[in-house]
Amino acid sequence: xxxxxxxxxSRRTHKAYGSEPVDPAILRExxxxxxxxxxxxxxxxxxxxxxxxxxxxxLKAAADAAKPGSGAKLDxxxxxxxxxxxxTGDAExxxxxxxxxxxxxxxVLLGGHARGLAGxxxxxxxxxxxxxxxxxxxxxxxxxxxxxHLGEPRQEQRVPERAPVDEIAAFLA
Ligand SMILES: Cc1cc2nc3c(=O)[nH]c(=O)nc-3n(C[C@H](O)[C@H](O)[C@H](O)COP(=O)(O)O)c2cc1C
Numbered sequence: 001x002x003x004x005x006x007x008x009x010s011r012r013t014h015k016a017y018g019s020e021p022v023d024p025a026i027l028r029e030x031x032x033x034x035x036x037x038x039x040x041x042x043x044x045x046x047x048x049x050x051x052x053x054x055x056x057x058x059l060k061a062a063a064d065a066a067k068p069g070s071g072a073k074l075d076x077x078x079x080x081x082x083x084x085x086x087x088t089g090d091a092e093x094x095x096x097x098x099x100x101x102x103x104x105x106x107x108v109l110l111g112g113h114a115r116g117l118a119g120x121x122x123x124x125x126x127x128x129x130x131x132x133x134x135x136x137x138x139x140x141x142x143x144x145x146x147x148x149h150l151g152e153p154r155q156e157q158r159v160p161e162r163a164p165v166d167e168i169a170a171f172l173a
Pocket of ligand 1: 122157160
């Protein structure tokens, strides 16, 4: 049984997947877990939309219209999840809610990894366009933070180097 430390260290970004979509029951487990992310004022800002065939097709068309050829990248994974943060218009709250949503997205990736799934957090600029937002059915008060890919792993991944602890942490007097 891997420890939490093992799982955090061994989670990797994958770009090749098997064709089987992730069981919706597993996705529900991951979204249930994500709700436990820390969240100032407990605003529950995170939103997860699992793309079906039609919404994926629409997002691909929007991506291709913005940048020809880029839509094909949306076929890499059998399960795609648009993650967005619900916003209130209060700048401080909105910033905190985007940060909390990022933590929730990481929980989905880490929980997926703990269940043997491969995952990938991708920035998809087309989600900021009206066409991309329309494809993902994002309401005006939500900010997209990424497109999560999930599926069966198909490749060993290289382990990207991390900066040493002494470079990133300081113990202040
Ligand atoms: C906010 C965010 C956006 C990312 N967007 C992309 C992306 O658009 N394309 C990409 O190849 N990787 C993207 N990644 C994944 C990183 O490239 C990856 O985490 C990094 O290379 C470290 O690899 P690892 O996840 O295997 O540890 C993103 C990660 C985060 C947290």
